[in-house]
Structure formats: structure tokens, C-alpha cells
Amino acid sequence: MARARADLHTHSVLSDGNDSPTQLVSLADELRLGGIALTDHDTIAGLREFMEAKVTSDLLRVPGLELSADYEGQEVHILGYFVPLESTILDSRLQDLRNRRQGKFSKMVEKLHGLGIELQQGELNEILTGVESPGRPHLASLLVRKGIVKNTEEAFELYLGEGKPAFVEKKRMHAFKAIDLLKSVGAVPVVAHPLTVKVADLREFLQDLANAGVRGVEVEYDYRPVGFETSLDELMRITRELGLIETGGSDYHGNSWMSGLGSTTVPVETIEILRAAADESNTEA
Numbered sequence: 179m180a181r182a183r184a185d186l187h188t189h190s191v192l193s194d195g196n197d198s199p200t201q202l203v204s205l206a207d208e209l210r211l212g213g214i215a216l217t218d219h220d221t222i223a224g225l226r227e228f229m230e231a232k233v234t235s236d237l238l239r240v241p242g243l244e245l246s247a248d249y250e251g252q253e254v255h256i257l258g259y260f261v262p263l264e265s266t267i268l269d270s271r272l273q274d275l276r277n278r279r280q281g282k283f284s285k286m287v288e289k290l291h292g293l294g295i296e297l298q299q300g301e302l303n304e305i306l307t308g309v310e311s312p313g314r315p316h317l318a319s320l321l322v323r324k325g326i327v328k329n330t331e332e333a334f335e336l337y338l339g340e341g342k343p344a345f346v347e348k349k350r351m352h353a354f355k356a357i358d359l360l361k362s363v364g365a366v367p368v369v370a371h372p373l374t375v376k377v378a379d380l381r382e383f384l385q386d387l388a389n390a391g392v393r394g395v396e397v398e399y400d401y402r403p404v405g406f407e408t409s410l411d412e413l414m415r416i417t418r419e420l421g422l423i424e425t426g427g428s429d430y431h432g433n434s435w436m437s438g439l440g441s442t443t444v445p446v447e448t449i450e451i452l453r454a455a456a457d458e459s460n461t462e463a
């Protein structure tokens with residue numbers, strides 16, 4: 179059977195996933211996917227390994243990135259597709275974002291300390307080995323390992339979630355800036371999982387981002403855990419009306435996470451549509 183489906187949203191160990199880029203590629207191959215994108219948070223450090231990992235099939239690979247940004251006080255994620263494997267502009271901007279992330283991470287460790295939860299430097303180093311973008315999932319897994327909480331959900335519920343005692347607000351760049359940054363390196367900006375963003379008016383939100391240069395919307399996504407199923411039809415309708423590309427993926431982070439690789443996919447042709455959009459913006463530039 180033809181390899182017809184593509185998973186366009188995955189994370190590797192370079193951000194907060196469990197698999198190396200090479201492992202992701204071989205897993206996608208084993209699952210007989212037609213395409214896969216690597217979209218680590220705030221880093222492109224895994225892309226070269228991802229693109230060069232050997233496979234026996236003609237699995238299509240899309241170098242990507244996922245940026246955290248702000249839209250009217252809400253956290254929104256912007257995916258970039260066909261990101262260059264090397265870019266000094268991108269590297270320095272991403273380094274800056276990771277520094278902010280690192281600052282936030284240290285503050286969370288301090289807050290946990292204030293709550294009587296001691297995390298030793300050794301333990302922290304161990305969970306952060308090879309990690310470019312340390313985040314809450316890393317702390318959550320350490321809390322689970324130390325037996326302080328039962329599971330990741332409880333770690334967020336008791337300590338790390340928004341408004342919880344070890345939560346630290348991060349200063350995010352504005353969504354429009356994230357879109358500009360992606361455009362400036364010839365990548366195609368796409369709104370990630372828009373139904374997880376609490377906006378008053380979904381159409382206005384997507385229209386705003388489209389005006390700023392977003393070319394696609396992550397329509398296919400496992401929204402069940404966040405419980406927004408009802409507006410999925412509306413999301414599809416608006417996406418089509420605005421002439422945006424429908425993308426999708428599993429947001430796979432590793433086997434211990436909820437969504438398996440390839441559990442949410444789009445037709446593999448989506449990759450060609452995104453490639454055409456990238457070529458178009460590169461000839462304009």
C-alpha cells in the first residue's frame with residue numbers, strides 16, 4: 179500500500195520529547211508513514227540529524243520548528259515548516275528564547291525548593307542531558323521519578339500548571355513576531371492546535387494571524403484531552419474560508435505520552451502544498 183499519510187507535528191529529545199531524531203525517522207518508517215515533520219520547541223538543533231537519518235523507504239521529511247508566542251495574553255504556538263537547517267538569524271533568536279526558557283526553568287526549581295521539594299543538581303543534570311529546551315515536562319517527569327507525584331498530570335495539577343504554586347510566567351514574543359521570524363528565513367508559518375487557545379472569537383484570531391502571514395492551520399489534532407471537539411467543524415470551515423492550508427499531526431513526544439506517532443495525520447500531499455508555499459515566499463523574498 180502507498181504511504182499515504184503524514185504526521186506533521188513531533189518532538190525529539192532536543193526539546194521535550196523522548197526519541198532522538200534518528201529514532202523518530204525509523205519509527206515513522208516502521209509505521210509506514212509517507213511523511214513526517216520534526217517540530218521541536220524553540221530549536222533547530224535536531225534538524226540535520228533528522229534530515230540525514232537513513233531510511234529504506236522514500237519517507238518525506240519536513241524540517242520544522244514550534245515557537246511559543248503570545249496573542250492577547252494567551253500562549254499560542256506557531257509551527258514553521260521548511261525551516262533552514264542552518265541559519266544565523268534563527269540561531270540567535272532561538273538562543274534568546276531558550277535563555278528565557280532556562281531562566282524560567284531555574285525559577286521553577288527555586289519555587290519547588292520553597293515548597294520543600296529539593297531537586298539535586300545531579301538529578302537535574304541527568305534529566306537535562308542533551309536537552310536544548312528545558313521545560314515543565316522535564317520537571318514533571320523528575321517529580322514522578324522521585325515519587326512526589328503519581329504522574330505528569332498530577333505534577334501539573336499540584337505544582338506546575340498555570341496558577342499553581344511552582345508556576346512561572348514566561349515573557350513570550352508576540353505571535354506576529356514569531357510569524358515574521360519564520361517568514362524571514364523562508365519557512366511557512368502555521369498556527370498549532372488553535373482550539374487550545376482561549377480566544378473570544380476564533381475567526382478573528384485566525385484572520386489576524388493570516389493577515390500577519392500565517393499560511394496554514396493545524397486542523398487535524400487530538401483535541402480530546404482538551405475537550406474542544408465541538409468547535410472542530412467551525413475551525414475547518416473558517417480555515418477553508420480563509421484559504422489556509424489544513425495541516426495536522428500527533429504532537430508526539432515519546433511513548434510515555436498520550437498520542438502515539440502517526441495517531442493523527444494528514445494526506446501526504448499536504449507536504450507538497452507546504453513546499454509550494456515555502457518556494458513561493460522564497461521567490462518573493
Ligand SMILES: [Zn+2]
Pocket residue numbers: 244255370371
Ligand atoms: Zn504546541
Ligand SMILES: [Zn+2]
Pocket residue numbers: 187188189244429
Ligand atoms: Zn508540539
